[in-house]
Amino acid sequence: MFSARQIFAQVQRRGFAASARQSSKVTVLGAAGGIGQPLSLLLKLNPRVSQLALYDIRLAPGVAADIGHINTKSEVRGYDATPSGLAEALKGAEIVLIPAGVPRKPGMTRDDLFNTNASIVRDLAKAAADHAPEANILIISNPVNSTVPITAEVFKSKGVYNPKRLFGVTTLDVVRASRFISQVKSTDPANENITVVGGHSGATIVPLLSQSGYNLTGEQLDQYVHRVQFGGDEVVQAKDGAGSATLSMAMAGARFAESLLKAAQGQKNVIEPTFVDSPLYKDQGVEYFASNVELGPNGVEKIHPVGKITDHEQKLLDVCLKDLAGNINKGIKFVKENP
Numbered sequence: 001m002f003s004a005r006q007i008f009a010q011v012q013r014r015g016f017a018a019s020a021r022q023s024s025k026v027t028v029l030g031a032a033g034g035i036g037q038p039l040s041l042l043l044k045l046n047p048r049v050s051q052l053a054l055y056d057i058r059l060a061p062g063v064a065a066d067i068g069h070i071n072t073k074s075e076v077r078g079y080d081a082t083p084s085g086l087a088e089a090l091k092g093a094e095i096v097l098i099p100a101g102v103p104r105k106p107g108m109t110r111d112d113l114f115n116t117n118a119s120i121v122r123d124l125a126k127a128a129a130d131h132a133p134e135a136n137i138l139i140i141s142n143p144v145n146s147t148v149p150i151t152a153e154v155f156k157s158k159g160v161y162n163p164k165r166l167f168g169v170t171t172l173d174v175v176r177a178s179r180f181i182s183q184v185k186s187t188d189p190a191n192e193n194i195t196v197v198g199g200h201s202g203a204t205i206v207p208l209l210s211q212s213g214y215n216l217t218g219e220q221l222d223q224y225v226h227r228v229q230f231g232g233d234e235v236v237q238a239k240d241g242a243g244s245a246t247l248s249m250a251m252a253g254a255r256f257a258e259s260l261l262k263a264a265q266g267q268k269n270v271i272e273p274t275f276v277d278s279p280l281y282k283d284q285g286v287e288y289f290a291s292n293v294e295l296g297p298n299g300v301e302k303i304h305p306v307g308k309i310t311d312h313e314q315k316l317l318d319v320c321l322k323d324l325a326g327n328i329n330k331g332i333k334f335v336k337e338n339p
């Protein structure tokens with residue numbers, strides 16, 4: 001067991017090594033929220049981050065003052081909730097994470113958040129397109145299946161869309177799928193990495209257990225798939241009206257940001273599942289799709305196909321594609337009608 005002092009010493013040593021390589025500004029929009037705060041904390045502990053810019057419509061300077069006392073090298077700054085504060089937070093960012101927006105309450109679907117979150121994401125995307133057009137944009141705000149297309153449409157309307165730089169963060173689905181199989185099979189979750197494809201809500205979340213050599217059948221398989229597809233609901237119900245997953249999501253978001261930074265700093269074979277502008281099912285009217293994606297200095301390096309799957313997984317995928325097309329078109333239509 002390491003003491004807190006040893007962990008911080010390790011973080012600081014690695015910090016010197018990483019900062020010598022490159023400086024990376026990371027911006028969090030929605031930084032004072034349930035996800036935003038622990039996500040910002042984890043980013044402050046990441047030695048690859050040299051500047052951390054925190055923006056929210058409330059409390060961002062306070063969160064920044066607090067996190068800024070942590071003895072790692074990065075500079076932390078909180079920005080006022082003004083257009084100029086938002087612009088300053090974004091300028092020069094290599095990565096912009098967006099967890100701004102409202103979370104679910106019991107009984108709601110992610111799509112029920114659309115009416116509130118669509119305009120929040122559209123407006124933040126406009127600011128990002130104006131002030132950080134070359135940044136990697138990581139969308140956490142739900143419904144991800146629609147908020148990613150919304151962001152793309154905004155960037156397209158401003159003539160700065162780069163499909164290699166826009167990511168819907170679906171890492172939490174993989175984290176859950178890996179944790180849940182380890183509970184079924186009594187394995188070490190750290191050694192599990194279950195591929196999950198599709199989108200980020202209910203039936204659009206498709207775990208591909210067979211690709212990790214597992215062969216669950218019958219009720220056990222159904223229960224596993226249901227738990228991965230509706231893991232978010234477990235947390236929403238347990239929090240009983242006080243929100244949805246925040247801590248596990250912060251870990252998942254920090255992991256994805258770390259992977260992008262590693263890839264940007266030259267590491268090869270960095271692969272993460274993510275919801276991107278994808279050629280895989282465009283012929284079926286599905287413009288965006290989550291699959292394993294190799295990351296590189298330019299963002300998306302290579303989109304991996306789904307690969308060999310079982311008949312059962314194919315059936316799940318068929319349902320997913322139908323739902324996804326609707327979610328994506330809803331986002332596209334929203335920006336066209338509400339530019």
Ligand SMILES: NC(=O)c1ccc[n+]([C@@H]2O[C@H](COP(=O)([O-])OP(=O)(O)OC[C@H]3O[C@@H](n4cnc5c(N)ncnc54)[C@H](O)[C@@H]3O)[C@@H](O)[C@H]2O)c1
Nearest residue numbers: 030032033034035056057099100101102103140141142249
């Ligand atoms: N992608 C995923 O896997 C995943 C996982 C969990 C939650 N989520 C989603 O993330 C979002 C945030 O969840 P949360 O629990 O942190 O919610 P929260 O309410 O705790 O925090 C949201 C924060 O966004 C801020 N905000 C609202 N409008 C803003 C704007 N225009 N500009 C900047 N900040 C703004 C709020 O002030 C608040 O601090 C929700 O939509 C939730 O559904 C996604």
Ligand SMILES: O=C(O)C[C@H](O)C(=O)O
Nearest residue numbers: 104110142232233244245
């Ligand atoms: O379930 C939610 O609403 C939040 C998030 O998308 C999750 O998967 O936990």
